[in-house]
Amino acid sequence: MTKVSPARSKPRIKMTADDHERLSRLAASAMDRAPEVASFLSDELDRVQIVRGGTAEGDFARMGSRVDFRDNSTGRMQSVTLVYPGDADIAQGKVSILTPIGAALIGLSKGQSIDWATRTGEIRRLTVLEVREAALA
Template identity: 50%
Template sequence: MSDFRPELPPIAMIRADAEKLSRIANSSAGAFAQTAEFLAREIDRAQVIEESQRLPGLVTMGSRVTFRDDVTAAVRTVRLVYPGEADVSQGTISVLTPIGAALIGLSAGQSIEWETVSGGRRSLTVLAVEAVN
């Protein structure tokens, strides 16, 4: 890994999401080591809030998120789900993917940059968030 240290935006997570995601990150450390580590770091730095404190536009589990890949300018809409529920053909993406781990806790208008497994850089910007129950 390089010395690449992007400035990370402030993020927030609902307590129930943070607790479940922490268990997932810990149990996935072997099979998905780098993404699990990235997710664990995101959980650690997040402001943990109660469901009642959730503001519109916050990316939580189950949210439908429209984001722009800042490298390619491609815009995608996905629903953020737990591992095992992901199906790209249905527009769902696992939180245990680099993009999923990057999205959790962001709010509409925020951007995040991270280093890929191959040493490249990815960046995305959240354009819109819709809560889905």
């Protein structure tokens, strides 16, 4: 288990203006109850390329997206939907943006990789395999 800071540079990420605004408020309000994840999310928000418009074209992970990714440390593949904390349900694959994995995935496109720290401090690397819009319910 590696417990050092990621040395690799972070990939460029994209985000809609709406997601950026909402997630900025969420990160600020979560600083007292989940400071490490809120700080990581804030750092991610500071480096995004804002894509103008309500519905942006492109295959980058945004709120409501279904993201297939591989944990490069274990080779395990997963598929999750990025959601706000109140909608999280791990049994249904709905992962809160205020979890380390949710904050790591936001804004990534197919083929991009990022290092992230688990709740135990272990540094892992994931690679996005596919991004899909969630089916409307």
